[in-house]
Amino acid sequence: MTDLSQFDPNSVGNPNNNLFGLPFTEEDAALVILPIPWEVTVSYNIGTARAPEHVFKASLQVDLFDADITDGWKQGFFMREPDKKILMKSDYLRKEAELYINYISNGEDLSVNKFMCKSLKEINSGGIFLNNWVYEQTKDLLEKGKLVGILGGDHSTPLGFYKAIAEKHRDFGILQIDAHCDLRKCYEGLNYSHASVMYNALTEIPAISKLVQVGIRDYCDEEWQMIRNSEFRIITYFDKDIKERQYEGQTWRTIADEIVSHLPEQVYISFDIDGLDPKLCPHTGTPVQGGFETEQVFYLFKRVLQSGRRLIGFDLNEVGVSQDEWDENVGARVLYKLCNLMVAHKMIEA
16 A cells, blocks of 8 residues: 655645655555557547646646545555557558548549548558557456546547446446547548547447537537437437526526436546536637636536435546646646546445
């Protein structure tokens, strides 16, 4: 066990320690964060592949006191170093994807360009590789009894984790905070696009009994039709509808509790940071006006716990990087809240 007798939670974060300046090893930590430096299929802004290292640095500035879950950090949080081989593969395939996406965006005929056909095949193979790698890494951690969270990277990164979670927990629901539905089938011809992660999750993982999406404000007809035809396996709370209900007098608590009521007993949180107001994440992959304050989302998560439901995993994705490090600082604080939420049940059981 980690000796905390000499650790001062009120002091400056020690860069020689781990995430949030905490002195835990992976072996002693209850919660392990797996960073995934991957952004091959992003459609707009790049940079999220390098978010894990920037969020780690920013985490040293996060105060450890959480009024909702005091002393959660004592359960132990640890983040692995980003795998440089994964980052190198992402960088290589990202260059391929940029050329490919630009080519098809101009309406060119893919079938007549052998180079582009080869690139598409390589990119799709890379997606399969990444999914398998994430599955193996997270499965191993779960088998060791660890709580697990993912830090991306783009939103394609957690699919392998969903599969590992499904094997361990069987039936579960995903609470998705996002500006986008991510329900596109094979977006841009890319089987494992960041814009397709929830489509792939629902079609490949029967254990996901419910997908509850919150904050959606940028979507296409294909996604709308999938929601409508899902027989309520997908419940979507659009940003516009949430705000209009509040304008007409409904409280956020009423709406939050309604959202929670759709979730099964076991809940996985998938947090695309572009679900927030873009003033909080201006350098995210695809920023969209509207969205939440962090306090609104944290309140929703708190209501999940207060309902008696249990969090079984999370991912935080699409954190941008910037010269002023604003996005990374917001990302670090969101990550800290997610970590505390994950260990809350261990503190109750103890």
